Amino acid sequence: MKKQENPSLRYARYFWGSLLGFTILLIFDIITGFGVTSAVIGFLFPGKVINLKEPTDRPIILPMRKEDVKIPPTLNDPYDDLRVLVVGEIPEKFKNIIINKHHLDVPSNPTMKEFLNMTEDEYISSLERFQNRISQHEMYPEDDRLVQRVLHNLATAKFNELYEKSGGTQFKMIVKYENGYRALFKPMRLQRDQQAASSHYYYNDYERHNGEIASYHLDKILGFRRAIPMVGRKINLTSEMFPLVDDELASTFYISPSGKVCFTGVCDVFCDTSHGICGDPYMLEGSFAAFLPRHKNATRKVWRHPWRRSYSKRRNVEWEWNDNFCDKVKQIFPYSEGRRMLDLMDMAIYDFLIGNLDRHHYETFKTFNTNETFTIHLDQGRSFGQPFHDELSILIPLKQCCMVRKSTLKTLLDFHKGPQKMSDALRESLKDEPVAPILWDPHFDALDRRNVIVLEHIRNCLKVDDEK
Numbered sequence: 213m214k215k216q217e218n219p220s221l222r223y224a225r226y227f228w229g230s231l232l233g234f235t236i237l238l239i240f241d242i243i244t245g246f247g248v249t250s251a252v253i254g255f256l257f258p259g260k261v262i263n264l265k266e267p268t269d270r271p272i273i274l275p276m277r278k279e280d281v282k283i284p285p286t287l288n289d290p291y292d293d294l295r296v297l298v299v300g301e302i303p304e305k306f307k308n309i310i311i312n313k314h315h316l317d318v319p320s321n322p323t324m325k326e327f328l329n330m331t332e333d334e335y336i337s338s339l340e341r342f343q344n345r346i347s348q349h350e351m352y353p354e355d356d357r358l359v360q361r362v363l364h365n366l367a368t369a370k371f372n373e374l375y376e377k378s379g380g381t382q383f384k385m386i387v388k389y390e391n392g393y394r395a396l397f398k399p400m401r402l403q404r405d406q407q408a409a410s411s412h413y414y415y416n417d418y419e420r421h422n423g424e425i426a427s428y429h430l431d432k433i434l435g436f437r438r439a440i441p442m443v444g445r446k447i448n449l450t451s452e453m454f455p456l457v458d459d460e461l462a463s464t465f466y467i468s469p470s471g472k473v474c475f476t477g478v479c480d481v482f483c484d485t486s487h488g489i490c491g492d493p494y495m496l497e498g499s500f501a502a503f504l505p506r507h508k509n510a511t512r513k514v515w516r517h518p519w520r521r522s523y524s525k526r527r528n529v530e531w532e533w534n535d536n537f538c539d540k541v542k543q544i545f546p547y548s549e550g551r552r553m554l555d556l557m558d559m560a561i562y563d564f565l566i567g568n569l570d571r572h573h574y575e576t577f578k579t580f581n582t583n584e585t586f587t588i589h590l591d592q593g594r595s596f597g598q599p600f601h602d603e604l605s606i607l608i609p610l611k612q613c614c615m616v617r618k619s620t621l622k623t624l625l626d627f628h629k630g631p632q633k634m635s636d637a638l639r640e641s642l643k644d645e646p647v648a649p650i651l652w653d654p655h656f657d658a659l660d661r662r663n664v665i666v667l668e669h670i671r672n673c674l675k676v677d678d679e680k
């Protein structure tokens with residue numbers, strides 16, 4: 213007689229069988245990139261930002277056609293045709309291209325403290341003071357002493373607790389200090405003169421702590437003041453880090469064959485011994501970012517960048533084939549009004565100068581109850597990787613929209629004219645960095661060269677308009 217199977221056993225078999233089948237399908241979907249998984253998640257959670265990065269070797273279709281590549285004729289061109297526009301009145305026909313609106317040309321620019329009617333205890337740390345003083349239109353004011361104090365503390369104060377920050381593709385750590393400070397730490401992975409391999413996709417590349425530092429300084433020099441203050445520091449893995457991390461992170465520490473103290477971290481993608489993070493032999497350099505405020509009124513909104521890259525060889529994004537893409541974007545709120553579009557143009561110029569292709573999302577503060585607030589320049593880890601290559605596709609937003617703040621254009625022209633070139637200004641700003649030198653020399657030449665390329669793009673916009 214056939215043995216009767218216990219029904220609960222049968223159900224268990226069905227259950228595990230289906231689970232296994234579903235898992236195999238899921239893995240298949242993710243590997244092949246059909247995108248069913250992300251579509252389902254997107255359908256179920258429409259408001260949620262889904263950041264499905266695919267750290268696999270997938271080609272990106274770059275949108276550059278031959279005729280787009282107009283490399284500037286010469287570094288010696290004074291660009292007088294553009295200069296007259298920033299010193300004088302902008303002719304009517306160019307008023308849609310050169311926009312006479314500085315980011316502080318606003319009726320009011322409250323700080324978080326003012327906007328939220330916060331009372332400030334006189335004993336709070338400089339970091340909290342800095343956080344309370346972030347305003348609707350910039351991260352910190354011009355010629356600011358407080359930021360200097362914050363950076364000094366980040367670079368010297370004693371640590372209290374260190375833990376790995378989950379999420380993202382690469383190891384990063386939240387650092388708590390004895391003085392109540394907090395920072396976001398990204399470790400050094402590459403030497404200053406190690407270039408991003410041109411045959412790698414940029415998102416497979418390590419982030420650069422020195423890129424973060426240099427980018428903060430450049431943002432300040434360009435007068436944007438939208439980046440998070442950032443400083444370099446060396447940390448002793450044996451005496452400063454190991455005793456302060458939790459058991460899980462501590463268990464990933466090891467001594468490398470060459471006698472260096474290393475750890476892998478416990479993140480998803482790059483956290484194994486072939487990607488170990490090592491000291492020299494036990495001192496590890498990193499970037500320390502001032503922590504953004506954490507109170508419930510300082511939350512941030514995450515936006516998909518309209519010109520984000522597709523991260524997939526099967527999916528093509530519209531800006532890659534539609535040169536009129538900007539007209540569409542301009543009709544959509546919040547790009548249809550206020551400062552946002554101009555901020556994106558500044559961001560494209562900034563990213564082009566630092567060589568950052570990784571601007572998939574950007575964030576703004578919700579605090580001020582309006583989208584009329586600055587875009588935070590956050591996550592410049594994939595910058596300053598290729599000093600000999602100028603990635604023109606980063607400038608596509610500028611090329612397709614043909615608009616730029618007059619103040620930004622003036623800054624670029626002033627640096628181009630000299631006597632202080634953009635490279636000189638950055639060199640000057642970086643010279644007292646605790647882990648200086650921050651950049652490999654060729655990056656400075658790249659900056660001045662790229663500045664001309666931006667100017668040439670703007671000149672092209674004016675020409676096209678003239679021909680109409």
Ligand SMILES: Nc1ncnc2c1ncn2[C@@H]1O[C@H](COP(=O)(O)OP(=O)(O)OP(=O)(O)O)[C@@H](O)[C@H]1O
Pocket residue numbers: 379380381382384395396419440501502503504590591592593
């Ligand atoms: N200084 C900071 N203070 C508070 N939160 C921060 C700070 N810097 C970054 N974050 C938060 O941590 C997240 C990850 O930061 P970041 O993008 O720099 O790391 P990442 O490793 O490059 O991540 P990803 O791989 O997603 O690009 C950000 O989205 C941001 O919300």
Ligand SMILES: [Mn+2]
Pocket residue numbers: 419570591593594
């Ligand atoms: Mn990143």
